[in-house]
Amino acid sequence: MIAAHVYDAGGVETVTVDSESDLEAARNADGTTWVRVAAATAEEMDAISRVFSIHALELEDIRNDVRPKTEEFPDHTFVLVKTASLRRGETTFDEEVETRPVGLFVGEDWVLTLTVEETTVPAVERVWRSVENREGRVLANGPDFAAYRVLDRIVDGYFGLLDEIETTIEEIEDGVLEGPDPSVLDGLNAVRRDLLSFRKVAWPTREALSVLARGDAAHVRDPTEKYFRDVYDQLVEIVDLTETYRDLARGARDIYLNTLSQSTNEVMRQLTVVATIFIPLTFVVGVYGMNFAGGAWNLPELSWPYAYPAVMLGMTLVTLVLVVHFQRESWL
Amino acid sequence: MIAAHVYDAGGVETVTVDSESDLEAARNADGTTWVRVAAATAEEMDAISRVFSIHALELEDIRNDVRPKTEEFPDHTFVLVKTASLRRGETTFDEEVETRPVGLFVGEDWVLTLTVEETTVPAVERVWRSVENREGRVLANGPDFAAYRVLDRIVDGYFGLLDEIETTIEEIEDGVLEGPDPSVLDGLNAVRRDLLSFRKVAWPTREALSVLARGDAAHVRDPTEKYFRDVYDQLVEIVDLTETYRDLARGARDIYLNTLSQSTNEVMRQLTVVATIFIPLTFVVGVYGMNFAGGAWNLPELSWPYAYPAVMLGMTLVTLVLVVHFQRESWL
Amino acid sequence: MIAAHVYDAGGVETVTVDSESDLEAARNADGTTWVRVAAATAEEMDAISRVFSIHALELEDIRNDVRPKTEEFPDHTFVLVKTASLRRGETTFDEEVETRPVGLFVGEDWVLTLTVEETTVPAVERVWRSVENREGRVLANGPDFAAYRVLDRIVDGYFGLLDEIETTIEEIEDGVLEGPDPSVLDGLNAVRRDLLSFRKVAWPTREALSVLARGDAAHVRDPTEKYFRDVYDQLVEIVDLTETYRDLARGARDIYLNTLSQSTNEVMRQLTVVATIFIPLTFVVGVYGMNFAGGAWNLPELSWPYAYPAVMLGMTLVTLVLVVHFQRESWL
Amino acid sequence: MIAAHVYDAGGVETVTVDSESDLEAARNADGTTWVRVAAATAEEMDAISRVFSIHALELEDIRNDVRPKTEEFPDHTFVLVKTASLRRGETTFDEEVETRPVGLFVGEDWVLTLTVEETTVPAVERVWRSVENREGRVLANGPDFAAYRVLDRIVDGYFGLLDEIETTIEEIEDGVLEGPDPSVLDGLNAVRRDLLSFRKVAWPTREALSVLARGDAAHVRDPTEKYFRDVYDQLVEIVDLTETYRDLARGARDIYLNTLSQSTNEVMRQLTVVATIFIPLTFVVGVYGMNFAGGAWNLPELSWPYAYPAVMLGMTLVTLVLVVHFQRESWL
Amino acid sequence: MIAAHVYDAGGVETVTVDSESDLEAARNADGTTWVRVAAATAEEMDAISRVFSIHALELEDIRNDVRPKTEEFPDHTFVLVKTASLRRGETTFDEEVETRPVGLFVGEDWVLTLTVEETTVPAVERVWRSVENREGRVLANGPDFAAYRVLDRIVDGYFGLLDEIETTIEEIEDGVLEGPDPSVLDGLNAVRRDLLSFRKVAWPTREALSVLARGDAAHVRDPTEKYFRDVYDQLVEIVDLTETYRDLARGARDIYLNTLSQSTNEVMRQLTVVATIFIPLTFVVGVYGMNFAGGAWNLPELSWPYAYPAVMLGMTLVTLVLVVHFQRESWL
Structure with a gap:
């Protein structure tokens, strides 16, 4: 499914793209064009590849869900990122990090976003809507600015995910203090798995964005760089938070283990008190x-x-x- | 709320800024101007942004409390730092690191400090007073020197915070040796959280200051660089101390766990002594x-x-x- | 045993090489030549060394099974990689990473693959067959592209190995939750050994491929570089996964230890309950x-x-x- | 208290410096001058600062006992190092690393050493005496060579300190094997503290010396560089040893914990043997x-x-x- | 004791060096000279120092047994390495890494090897013999090739040592599975000490060889560089193995601790079973x-x-x- 926003001085025009010629028309239109692709058929893929000179490997990277990265091509800059969200499972602490790849191709006067599945990715969807609602003002700042907006939304999602993880850790810590319940351990392991999965997304995304932020990308103009630097700073913070949360999870595990040792110690004391008092007495009455x-x-x-x-x-x-x-x- | 110190050969004059023209006057006054902004309204923000060519993203960074950093702009150098202090909670070991962002903008012949909240930040306040009391001598050394003085005060506050954390660790260590009390664990966890939070402030601040210290900042003059290098050295020491304290906290936890193991061991010994002596005797009298x-x-x-x-x-x-x-x- | 594919515009011709002159003929044939060597005799080795100007140390490196690496020579680029597979032993968790060296020599219009043992390495075999079946189209893209195909296959094997390791870890985790069975520990140790062995292969391979991917190798042409970059990205992911799995194995061990502590705690509680109830009663009836x-x-x-x-x-x-x-x- | 050695072709002359003019005379004397300052008064400090163009911040760094470092100034190279020694406390394992700052200023034909306290620092004292005894031969090699001699002495002291720490670790290890005595833990914690404190001295000293060793310091002449490289190599070894000792201390702690677990295990076995034999028998006689x-x-x-x-x-x-x-x- | 091999087109001639003039003659002889020094007297040292322009500090470094390193001098390249072997003590796991320094000085047409003790170092001895036996062919490839041969032998010794350590770890692992025997812990500690000691040799040796391998050493000719690269690759592998073995030792310790916990758990279960069954019964018969x-x-x-x-x-x-x-x- 391919749709395009074409922005010209006058405003924004939204086009549904049905054929390769439509695509070419959108690309060559005056002003800035945003082509949004979701769940494209093989033929559509081929057309995109031809019209925008996108290498087959780039499309394959998105399909194969490889690590986020930024790559420079003669005609465009290719940014592969992933949205991340927490999917709660059946039990309290059964949760999993779910990621979905988003491909961003930034050209001279066009930007193309590509997602694999049918369901729309919220981060892309919201910026797309805001282009419609605000008469294309997002596109007025150029295709790289539109890409920034999408990336900013995705990174906002990361913060949301980390907030949920923090809540889970706090719930676990509270649970630990109430008593040594083995379900707590499962929760901690789930959190650790989540953080490991998420780190695998956040680290390479930071690398990918550093390329855009430090002015090495040909299709990012100077005024937009500041914005990418801002997203980059947020990602540095996110990676930091990931480490902090891993440390907190480790701390919660330590407390749990301690509570257990403490409890064993107290059980032993009670046993010893009972035995020390009554065993000698029983001996006496035996006499x-x-x-x-x-x-x-x-x-x-x-x-x-x-x-x-x-x-x-x-x-x-x-x-x-x-x-x-x-x-x-x-x-x- | 905006106030300005304007220093000229003669002395220092303190101005309250009510309008954009006041602001422009302060900026363009002969000599060095220090504009102090606290809890500014949206209009004041706009005026500042216009008069000092400050980018909207910089102001947003301060509001959003992002990581400390130094950024170069054509007209000024932007330094975002944070004050850090320990807020004691209700119970003995319930404490938390509280940070407040301070934005420093150093121009050719002006410096602007910006804080978000109404309550004055002590580090800024004290330097501001000293300008008044000492007839502007601080400003006589240029706007970068005034910025140095504020940073120096903030970093002094870091040492104070670390001293408090050291005291807490020592209290915990003493507590551990007296007996395995579970409240000790909470204390250690609080300390670890504090050190994690504080590290998140200290590390990027060190980076931000290294830019100022190694002569890369356009608005830091050569004679002032030495001073920034001094603050930078202090921050290296602070980061070092943070690591040392984390290690000490880990050591205290080890001792705690050991005391617990030791105690369990002794409890078991007592039980075994009682049982080994009396169980056979009870058998004999049973016979x-x-x-x-x-x-x-x-x-x-x-x-x-x-x-x-x-x-x-x-x-x-x-x-x-x-x-x-x-x-x-x-x-x- | 030496065989050669010679690709020319017309198609592919497969030659069995029996003498040094055959080898020279294959090398000097028009078009692209792929010489495949397996379990070569000492004389064959000498001939190869002379005809392709391969240094004795390179051949020795393959025989000695040293770390993967890429080395530049005037006439060719030498890539030493290893296939890795998991050999299951007798008991459930008794498994071992088995590696076999593959030498790749990429020249101007020839590529030479060299394996030590008689049994064919699947990764090489499959690409070799695909050259035959598809009339040499693989070779049409040049010798470096053929090398890429072999490397791609080998790295695919790494993913397969990691999948097996993941399955083992999951089996172990399930086993841990069912009860503290000491065989679980053996399994975890086996996994850790596997990951250590595999890391020793994956890390240097990543380094070796980075040389090919970033355009430093003289015999890798620009259009092929993209492909090597792709394999390199996969290796970065593989190294990442290795670390993640080590972390998961550590997590499973922690759970195991916890289950044990938990179990000891519960055993002690039961003992204490029985003793606390019956020891005083026994005293009373003794009276x-x-x-x-x-x-x-x-x-x-x-x-x-x-x-x-x-x-x-x-x-x-x-x-x-x-x-x-x-x-x-x-x-x- | 200021004293000076002035070396000229003829020999060495020792001068007591009482006034600023004395200081200037010493500085401007033909040949090489070594000015030794200890526990200087504020006026003496000012005089030194003026005569040798030493920045106020350098003197403050020495007083404030900041991290060791090397700094280049137009007229001289400033090296701040620290002597380190172990002060034994009352109990066996109660010991602490004591450091004292030594400032070295190396100029064209003068060297100035500055210590804060009255008591003489042995490292400085011994080199000072050797200048007197050997008729200034140390100074014949230039002021940088004299600085090297002082640094060499200080670093020798580091080796001594590490030897003492090694002895302590060995005593602890012997103690651990004799039985799980809680005082052992205090000893290990003391050692860990010592190593942490000492590392805080050794690491930056290594950095400070690397500047001198790799030829970046303007006032270190080529023939002396070799000597500084030698001291630098020793510091690399010292940092290495510090890490090794931390690892050994960790090993001793592990053994201690194990001995404790082992002991608990044995206590439990004894209890179980007694109980398993006598509890059933007591039941029988009860019948x-x-x-x-x-x-x-x-x-x-x-x-x-x-x-x-x-x-x-x-x-x-x-x-x-x-x-x-x-x-x-x-x-x- | 000084001996020299002088290689000329014709063959090799072995000379015993008794005086400084002999030494000079050997040095200035046509062809390549290898001077082997072992347990030299002070006068011999002085002569060597004069004839080959070797700095006093280099000789001192060998005597003081400092860290391995490569240093460039105008006339020669100085390589300080160490042989390492395992000296078994009285009990099974009582072993220690023993190192002996070997100094290699590579000049234009001479190479000098220097060892401190009387007993010959096997690595040097074997290459020395092979020069004699094979009529100097080793020297025909230049002095740097002779140095390579000695280094290769020394590094071969490292592999031997690691093999022994691996055997010890395997013995320990087998011992652990048989039962929790405290002697196992001593063994593990010995292994850890060995690996720490050996790492202190292997790491700097790798650094020292990287200088020779990457073509920075003036007295290593291009054709020999390949060989040094080979030794360097082996050292990278050795450092890798060291880390792997440390990890395996840690794994064995974990298994040991687990076996202990497991054993305590089982002891407790047995006690609880006996007590749970018989204590109530004893109460009944008491009634x-x-x-x-x-x-x-x-x-x-x-x-x-x-x-x-x-x-x-x-x-x-x-x-x-x-x-x-x-x-x-x-x-x-």
């Missing part, structure tokens, strides 16, 4: 349960009149001493 | 509690005259042997 | 098993009419209180 | 302590003539089987 | 060991005719249920 008999030396205590209260008192005293001892060492 | 009867082979011990004292003596001996054994292995 | 007699103070309870039900009730109540307590702390 | 009576089915064993020996024998057999089992699994 | 009497409510069970078999059956059933439960959770 007076023995059946020795027949002789003045054999358990004479058994027949002393106050033996039972004396023994009970003795055991109570020992217990009190132990309880005080355990309380002093704050085991109780 | 003589059995009711076998009717036959010379059935528990003849029960009727031996000195059986009871003999058994008690035997158990005492076994206990003594075990106690000596445990003491030798220093379990007691 | 009433004592044989004190002869006096109003010696165990008068024993003869109270409802003593037994009362004691049993008391013990049941204590047990209930403890069970409720343990359930509240979710120990049960 | 025959029951008071069932009145019927052929109620504990008929009690009246069998050889019941007691039979039960004892049975229990002994069970115990033997368990002991053999535990010994086979090497738990005993 | 029927109580001496309540005198009333229909006091332990009427004691006199029921089938009470004993019923209780025994009940306990057997409970035990069976628990055993099945534990088997289902695979605790048994």
Whole structure:
């Protein structure tokens, strides 16, 4: 599906492109043209390739979803980026980073955006709408400015994704403090996977944008460079945040492991307190349960009149001493 | 709110700027002008942008609180830095790094400082006062020197923040040695978060200052460069300290985990000592509690005259042997 | 064993090379020649060395299986790469990365591939067959394009290997969640070894290809460079994936260790629950098993009419209180 | 306190400097002059600053004890280094790295060393004495050679410090193997702190010396460069050693933690052996302590003539089987 | 001890050098000269220094055993390398990396090798012998080729050392799987120390050789460079292997720690199984060991005719249920 915005002094005109000649007309129209391609057929691809001198490898790169990058061609600058969003799964912490490739081709007086799937990519869609609504003012700043707008939207999406991840980490941290629940670990692993996946998008995008920002791209004009530098700065921040969140996830895991060790320690203390108090007492009552008999030396205590209260008192005293001892060492 | 110091050979004159023409007058005045902007309205922003040829993106960068950086413009050098301070929360270790952006624009014979919020930033305020009090001598060294003074103050604040973090780490270390208290972990996590947040400020600031220090900035004159190099050296030290403190925090966590392991180990030893001594004894007294009867082979011990004292003596001996054994292995 | 494809405008001719003069004829034939060498004898090696001016050290590098690399020679570009595949062992997780060196020599109008062992390397074999089947069209693009096709195939094999490793990691992760089984650890160690071995192949290959991709190689023509850049991009992705998988393996190990700690914690809790409930009760029944007699103070309870039900009730109540307590702390 | 060595063809003359004119005389004397400043008063500082054109910031850097560095000035090269030594505290492992700044200013035919405190820095003192004793031969090689000698001495001190740290690590390792003593952890933390502090000195010193070694410093003559390269090589080695020692300290901590885990494991085994043997036996004797009576089915064993020996024998057999089992699994 | 090979068209002549004039004669002889110095006296050193214009610092570097390096001098290239071998100690895992410095000086038509100790370094010795045996063919390729041969031998020794370390790691891994034996930890620590020591040799050697391999050394001729590149490639591989082995050692440690955790977990399970089964049973038999009497409510069970078999059956059933439960959770 191919559509084109053609901007001329007067305003913007939107064209549906059905044939290669339509495409050529759009390209050669006066003013700035934005050709938007989504879910193109093989023939449409061929036509695009011919009309805009786009190399077959570039189109294949988009289809194969390779790493983001910027490449210079005689006629145009090719920027391959990816949108990224978080797809929540069934359980709380089951989530995954979903990416979709967007190809941007910036020529002398045209820009072409190419997406693979039918469903429109929101970042592209919104800028496309804003061209329609604001009578092409976006295109008035040249094709590179339109490309900047799309990239800016995509990078805004990255910040949204990172916000969601931060929320998840905070939920996990709260969960950790409430008690050592093994589901927390799954959540942390999911977050780590997300950050790894996202880093694989953000790092090369930063590289790709640095090319546009530092003035090496032939089809980025000087006044637009400032804007690309701004997006580049945002990406540096995003990569920074990714690292920070990985560190926080690691911190949450440490706390989790600690809570577990702490809990084991406390369980052991309780066991030890119970055992230390009652095992000796059980021994004592066992002594007076023995059946020795027949002789003045054999358990004479058994027949002393106050033996039972004396023994009970003795055991109570020992217990009190132990309880005080355990309380002093704050085991109780 | 806009105010300006205008320094001329004679001394310093302080002007309140109410309109764009005031602003232009201040800018074009003979001598060096320092324009201080705080919590400016949208109209004031526009006026500033026009009078000092400041690009809209620069002002947006300050508002959006992006990473510190230095950017060169035809008319001026733009430095975006951040003050950092520690905001203590309710509990002992609940603290957070708070940052506030400060924009510095250094022109030929003017310097402009811009802060977003109403409350004055202490670093800017103190230099501003010193200009008033010392009859403008700060401005006598040119606008870049005034910028240096503000940056120097901000970086001094970083050292203050790191001192507070060091104190917290020391408190935690002392706490760790007193016993494995889980609140210690929260404290360590807070410190780690603080250091991560602060690093996100300090690293790019170092980069931003290296541009000023190594003579690449058009509006920094040779004699002032030395001063910027000095601030840059301080920032290198700050980044170093940040890493050192992260390492110390990691060390404190290790000690904490160890104390916990050590404690579990000791708890287990105590349990084992109690169990090893009393469980066999309880078995022995259980034996003589059995009711076998009717036959010379059935528990003849029960009727031996000195059986009871003999058994008690035997158990005492076994206990003594075990106690000596445990003491030798220093379990007691 | 030496064979050659000679491509001329007309089509492709396949020659078996038996003598040095055959080799020279193949080399000097009009059009593009691909000489494929496998398991060559020492004499064949000498002939190749003489005819194509290949340095003895290059041949030795292939035999010694050194790190992948690209080297420039006056007459040709030498690329040493390795195929990598996973050889499954006897047990589930017993697997090993197997590599085989492939030497590529790209000259003006000839390309020579050299493998050490008799068995054909699939990557070379498949391109060789495609030259035969498609009447030499691969060679029509020049010797460097044929080299690209072989490299592309080899790198495709890397992706296959990484897919297998990913499957193994996922199997391990599933195994970990089912319970702490020590065989899981062996599996993780095997994966880590695999990734280490594979990284030793992938990293230098990336370096070797960067030389070809950035236009530094004399025998790579401009139109082919794009293709090498494409393979290079794939290798960057492969190195990335390697790191990601190492991280995932580390994550699986952490989960494993956690599951173990968790399990120990639960075992301890169960023990503590059983001990905390029954040890005191056993003490109580021990008390009433004592044989004190002869006096109003010696165990008068024993003869109270409802003593037994009362004691049993008391013990049941204590047990209930403890069970409720343990359930509240979710120990049960 | 200012003193000066003035070296001329004839020999060395030592002058005490009391006034600014003395200082100027020393500076302008024929031959090479070494001015040594220690604990200078504010006026002396001013005089030095004026006579040798030393910038106020340089003097401040020394006072503020900032990171080591080399800076070029029109008239001289400024090198700021630090001596480092280990100050042992009260307890065995209580030690701290103590540093003292030394400023070196190398001019055309003069060298100036500046230390802050009254007590003489041994490294400076020893070279100063050797100038006196050997009739100025050190100064005969120029002021840069004298600076080299001082730096060489300081770096020798670094090796001494590292030797002491190595000794401490070895003591700790020996202590770890003797048993899990918590004081070991304090020792390791002290070592880690020391290495962190020392690294903060050694790293920038290496940078500072690389400037002198690679011929970028205007006041270092070609024949002296070799010597600085030598000191630089030593510093590279020192930085290397620092990393190695950090790794060894980490290794010692791992061993410590392991010894602890090992000990806990053994304690648990002992407990389990005792409990596994005696708890079932206690149950058995409990059975025959029951008071069932009145019927052929109620504990008929009690009246069998050889019941007691039979039960004892049975229990002994069970115990033997368990002991053999535990010994086979090497738990005993 | 100084000896020299002098190679001329005719063949090789071996000379023992006794005086400075001998040395000069050897140096100035037609053809290529290799002077081998071992355990030289101070006078010999001086003579060498004079005849070959070798700086005192170079000789000192060899004596002081500093880091490997390549340095350019007007007359010669100085390469300092080290042989490395593993010295096995008394116990199995007690081993240490032993290094010995070798100085190589490559001039226009001479090469000088210098070792400190009396005992001959095998790497030098073997090349020396091969010159004798093969009539100087090694020297026919120039002094730089002879240096290459010595370096190649030394690096071969590195591979041997790494092979030994790999064997040790494999022995340790096998030991770990057999059971958690603390001697394993000592072995791992020894391996880690070895790898740290060896890395300190291999890293700078790689740097030193990169200078020779990339054509920066004045006394390495073009045809020899290829050979140095080959040695350099081997060193890159060696450094790689060092890192891989460190990783494997870390992996073995992880497995060890896991085996320990696993073992503790199993010990705890066994204890818990025994305690969970027998502690309640002991309570039950304790109940029927109580001496309540005198009333229909006091332990009427004691006199029921089938009470004993019923209780025994009940306990057997409970035990069976628990055993099945534990088997289902695979605790048994």
